[in-house]
Amino acid sequence: xxxxxxxxxxxxxxxxxxxxxxxxFPGAASNRPxxxxxxxxxxxxxxxxxxxxxxxxxxxxxxxxxxQPGNRVKVAAMIAGLVLYSMIAxxxxxxxxxxxxxxxxxxxLGNSWRVSxxxxxxxxxxVYTIFSTVLGVVLPVGWLxx
Amino acid sequence: xxxxxxxxxFQPSVLLVMAISGxxxxxxxxxxxxxxxxxxxxxxxxxxxxxxLPALAAIVTMEAMAIFAGDIPGALVRIPGTPSSAAYTDDAxxxxxxxxxxxxxxxxxxxxxxxxxxxxxxxxxxxxxxxQFALQFTSxxxxxxxxxxxxxxxxxxKGSPLKGAISLGIGLFLSTVGLDPVDGYxxxxxxxxxxxxxVSFIPAMIGLFGLSEVIRNLLRFDDNIQVCQTEKGGxxxxxxxxxxxxxxxxxxxxxxxxxxGALPGAGADIAAWISFGVSKRxxxxxxxxxxxxxxxxxxxxxxxxxxxxxxxxxxxVFGIPGDTxxxxxxxxxxxxxxxxxxxIFERQPELLYAVYIxxxxxxxxxxxFGYLAILAGRWVVMLPxxxxxxxxxxxxxxxxxxxxxxxxxxGVMIGMGLLGYYLEANEVPIGPIVxxxxxxxxxxxxxxxxxxxxxxxxxxxxxxxxxxILGVLCLLMWFYPLFSFVRRxxxx
Numbered sequence: 001x002x003x004x005x006x007x008x009x010x011x012x013x014x015x016x017x018x019x020x021x022x023x024x025f026p027g028a029a030s031n032r033p034x035x036x037x038x039x040x041x042x043x044x045x046x047x048x049x050x051x052x053x054x055x056x057x058x059x060x061x062x063x064x065x066x067x068q069p070g071n072r073v074k075v076a077a078m079i080a081g082l083v084l085y086s087m088i089a090x091x092x093x094x095x096x097x098x099x100x101x102x103x104x105x106x107x108x109l110g111n112s113w114r115v116s117x118x119x120x121x122x123x124x125x126x127v128y129t130i131f132s133t134v135l136g137v138v139l140p141v142g143w144l145x146x
Numbered sequence: 147x148x149x150x151x152x153x154x155x156f157q158p159s160v161l162l163v164m165a166i167s168g169x170x171x172x173x174x175x176x177x178x179x180x181x182x183x184x185x186x187x188x189x190x191x192x193x194x195x196x197x198x199l200p201a202l203a204a205i206v207t208m209e210a211m212a213i214f215a216g217d218i219p220g221a222l223v224r225i226p227g228t229p230s231s232a233a234y235t236d237d238a239x240x241x242x243x244x245x246x247x248x249x250x251x252x253x254x255x256x257x258x259x260x261x262x263x264x265x266x267x268x269x270x271x272x273x274x275x276x277x278q279f280a281l282q283f284t285s286x287x288x289x290x291x292x293x294x295x296x297x298x299x300x301x302x303x304k305g306s307p308l309k310g311a312i313s314l315g316i317g318l319f320l321s322t323v324g325l326d327p328v329d330g331y332x333x334x335x336x337x338x339x340x341x342x343x344x345v346s347f348i349p350a351m352i353g354l355f356g357l358s359e360v361i362r363n364l365l366r367f368d369d370n371i372q373v374c375q376t377e378k379g380g381x382x383x384x385x386x387x388x389x390x391x392x393x394x395x396x397x398x399x400x401x402x403x404x405x406x407g408a409l410p411g412a413g414a415d416i417a418a419w420i421s422f423g424v425s426k427r428x429x430x431x432x433x434x435x436x437x438x439x440x441x442x443x444x445x446x447x448x449x450x451x452x453x454x455x456x457x458x459x460x461x462x463v464f465g466i467p468g469d470t471x472x473x474x475x476x477x478x479x480x481x482x483x484x485x486x487x488x489x490i491f492e493r494q495p496e497l498l499y500a501v502y503i504x505x506x507x508x509x510x511x512x513x514x515f516g517y518l519a520i521l522a523g524r525w526v527v528m529l530p531x532x533x534x535x536x537x538x539x540x541x542x543x544x545x546x547x548x549x550x551x552x553x554x555x556x557g558v559m560i561g562m563g564l565l566g567y568y569l570e571a572n573e574v575p576i577g578p579i580v581x582x583x584x585x586x587x588x589x590x591x592x593x594x595x596x597x598x599x600x601x602x603x604x605x606x607x608x609x610x611x612x613x614x615i616l617g618v619l620c621l622l623m624w625f626y627p628l629f630s631f632v633r634r635x636x637x638x
Contacts, residue, residue, distance in 0.1 A: 007572045011312055018319065026331055031602040035326035035333055038318065038590050045315045049308055058306060058573075071365045078364060078539070079560060085543060086556040098543065102536045109364075109532040119536060127540055135174065136188050137548045 004057030012050025019043035074108050081105065093142015099124045151499035154199055155507065163200040164207045164504070168511055171208035172519045175215025178225040178352055178545040182212040183470040190474060198482045199500050205475050206501070207508040209454055210262055213414055214516055217254040217447060218523045221247060223538055225356035225545075229347065230414040230450040232580045233422045235355055240438030248524070252381035253388060253440055254447045255516040257396065260389075261448030262509035264400035265407065265455025269462075270502045276459045280408045281466070285599065286607055289592035290616035291409070292585045295420050297623045309574040316565075317582020318589075320345045327591040328598070340554040347583050349546035349555040350562045354576045356542045357563025360535055362570075381520060388444055395425065395445055403449030407456020413469040414450040414457075419581055421449030436575060455505055462486055462498065 018039060025036035081101050089097040099120050106116030131137040132146075154160070167189070174185040186205055193201035216227030221238035231238075241250040268276070283291075296314065323334045324344030335341040389396070399421045406417040425445035426435040435442045457469040465486040467473035479486050490498055526534065546559035566576045600606035608614045 003572050007574070021334065025333070026329065032328065032594055032597040035329055035331040038586075039322050039333065042315050042319050042322070045311065049312045049315070052308055053312075075361050075364050078360070079564070082539075082543065082556065082560050086553040086560075089547075090553060094544075098540060101543070102540055105536045105539055106532070109535060111532050115533075119533060123537055123540060127544060130177075131544060131548065135180065137180070137184075138551055139544065139547070 004053050008050045008053025008057070010050075011046050011053060015043045015046030015048075015050055018046060077108055078105060089140045089142070091142065092140075093144055094128055094139040095124060095144040096142060097140070098127070148499055150496040151503055154496060154500040155203070155503045160200050160203055160504075163196065163204050164508065164511065167204040167208040168211045168508070168515050171211030172215045172515055174208075175212030176218045176227045176519065176523070178219055178227055178356060178541055180545065180548060181228050181348070182209045182230075183474070184549070185209075185212055186471050186474045190478065193478050194481070198479065198484055199497060199504070201478050201482065202475060202501055203504045203508070205471065205478065206454075206458075206504050207511065209471050210451065210505075210508045210512055211515060213451055213454055214255065214258040214447075214512055215519060217258070218251065218519060220355075221250050221254065222523055222526050223356070223534070224359045225352060225538065225542070228415075229351060229580075229584070230418050230453075231447075232351055232355070232415065233418040233450075233577065234443045234446040236436055236575075236577060237439050237443050239359075240436075241440065241443070244438060246438075246440075248381050248520075249384045250440065250443060251520045251523070252383065252385050253444050255513065255520065256382065256385045256389065257444040257448040258451040258516070259509050259512050260396055261400045261403055261450070261452035262454065262512065263506065264397070264448075265404045265452035266502065266505035266509060268401075268404045268452075269455045269459055269505060273459045273463050276405070276408045276456075280460050281464065282612065283409055284610070284613075285592040285595040286610055286613035287616060288409075289589065289596055289607070290613055290620055291406075292588040292592060293620050294616060294623070295416055295423075295585050296581065296589060297423075297620055306573065309572075310578050313569065313574050313576060314578035314582045316569075317579035318586045319582075320350065320579070321583050321586025322590070327587065328594045340552065344587075345583070346550055346552075346555050346558060347580075348549045349559040350583060351580055352542050352545050353559035353562025354566040354579060356538060356545075357559055358566030358570060358576070360539055360542070361563060361567045363531060363535060381517065384440060388440065392441065392444065395428070395441070396448055398428075399425065399445040399448040400452040403452035404456035404459075406449075407453030407469070408459040414453040415584060417453035417456075418446040418450040419584070422446040436577070451509070458501075458505075462490065462501070 022036040022039045022043065025039075026034050028034040028037070081104050085097045085101045102124055103116050103120040106119050107113065111119070128139060132139050170189070171182070171185060174180045175182060185208055189204060189208060193204060196204065212228060213230050216229075216231035217238065218227060220226040220231040220235040221242050224235060224239040226232045226235045238250045238254070241247070296318075321344070324342055325331065326333055332342055402421050402424065403414070403417040406420060407414065422435075422442050422445065425442050426432045426439075429435065429439070429441055431439070431441070454471075457467075457472050458475075460466040461472035461476055465476060467476055476486055484490065484494070484497075542559060542563075543556060546555045547553070549555065566579075569576055569579075596607060597604075608617050
């Protein structure tokens with residue numbers, strides 16, 4: 001019930017913010033509504049839904065995720081790794097950035113450094129070859145790419 | 147003439163091209179982020195060196211295989227390989243989690259083949275008639291059709307309808323990001339050039355389904371458990387029973403898929419969503435939908451494969467592409483000096499009949515090829531999670547990047563992954579977000595166009611016969627819960 005109220009509050013705030021954001025949009029023409037039409041309908045939908053969720057929260061039963069202690073830190077580390085990847089991949093190339101991401105994630109999952117290295121060395125060049133050479137999808141070449 | 151067509155198709159070179167493009171289609175379709183359209187586009191340079199029939203055979207076979215192959219990663223690791231599998235990914239994956247990966251993939255395969263064959267037969271028999279019907283669709287009909295598709299969100303969403311509506315609203319909101327369809331006004335772009343084109347659908351889908359699953363796995367991570375166990379009893383254990391029991395549903399879904407596929411602009415993904423929604427409405431066990439319904443999966447997968455043939459109806463008859471793949475195919479035909487349209491029926495009927503045979507053959511080939519692909523995919527579910535998860539994460543990254551070659555799309559994937567995880571942890575279904583993203587632009591574009599055409603008169607939305615029927619259907623769908631409530635109340 002508590003989580004529904006939090007969700008309802010977030011949805012309500014989102015609806016209000018969305019409505020405010022559309023106030024600068026150009027107005028309607030004589031024969032049609034303007035660009036704010038659909039976003040404003042959605043803003044009202046969010047506000048009404050948010051209020052309904054706050055007023056009538058449903059018991060959530062047993063659905064809450066049970067996370068292992070310390071795993072939230074692992075999720076945060078994985079997200080940080082992904083953000084870092086998106087920042088450096090264009091410079092270093094897929095092989096290095098993807099290799100670091102895969103190796104780090106393997107270690108994060110509790111693999112030994114040998115297994116992590118093996119997975120990285122097999123997986124990353126294989127994916128690069130499949131996409132770049134076989135399928136013709138351009139991945140960042142960087143320092144080691146071909 | 148028919149014998150000429152058979153002679154054209156059953157040449158070793160054509161059969162070899164079909165086999166190679168079939169394997170290519172299975173491979174590409176099973177890789178998240180690579181769509182059938184992209185695969186066909188990548189194949190175009192090879193078709194330069196082919197005669198018209200092998201070129202068309204390659205495209206048809208590749209597409210049929212790719213649409214089915216998208217089901218494999220959806221069922222095994224919860225990342226739909228192509229957008230056409232998104233409608234039933236949750237159900238297929240839920241069945242895998244219950245140890246029924248083999249059953250669900252067997253059902254996907256056989257029902258895909260059945261849907262594809264149905265669509266091919268319709269293409270052969272009723273192509274001119276269907277194309278005439280599809281060509282009468284104007285913005286009014288398209289608006290109602292898209293709205294009908296959106297209304298299916300209420301049907302396909304598991305759990306609370308209110309949370310389903312919130313999820314759909316999020317999808318629709320994301321679809322409004324970028325230039326507005328009429329005035330070209332930049333909405334919610336915050337000065338970012340990357341957002342002017344809107345939120346890219348593929349990275350969003352990979353984040354919502356794939357990354358959110360990786361996060362969930364990581365939060366509950368236990369070193370010693372595998373992804374899931376597979377059941378004994380073979381791939382086709384549930385198939386024949388289901389085929390016998392759901393003959394009518396199969397026909398309904400395949401007919402829906404072919405009809406929707408024949409509409410220019412609507413495609414296999416929309417066909418799957420609508421078929422899944424209709425299937426739930428007609429089911430005796432609607433509560434199972436979203437939690438692992440084999441019926442929902444079978445109906446939707448039949449619809450998306452039948453839509454592939456449907457999309458070729460306007461393409462062959464009028465030279466108007468039904469979807470992006472047929473648009474490329476028309477380009478290939480033009481490159482070969484062939485003009486698709488009514489003239490092709492008179493000038494080169496043997497080529498047309500040969501294409502019909504190719505459709506039948508491609509769908510029949512799907513059975514052995516798909517079987518092998520599923521056997522190969524079975525090893526994926528047996529890998530330990532600590533080896534599998536890094537692979538999934540890498541495919542999420544590469545799949546998000548591949549469509550636009552933009553690191554920004556990786557950011558979209560991350561954002562959507564976190565959003566998907568948070569929403570699902572609060573029992574908000576994520577399927578309607580994808581539906582909103584797909585149909586949002588279509589609803590808004592056709593609504594605005596219709597209003598401009600009618601000088602702002604909303605009554606015009608009901609004056610055309612097909613538009614009127616679709617509009618009434620939509621209204622019935624919305625007010626049905628109210629009617630049933632009043633009926634129950636009066637009975638009491």
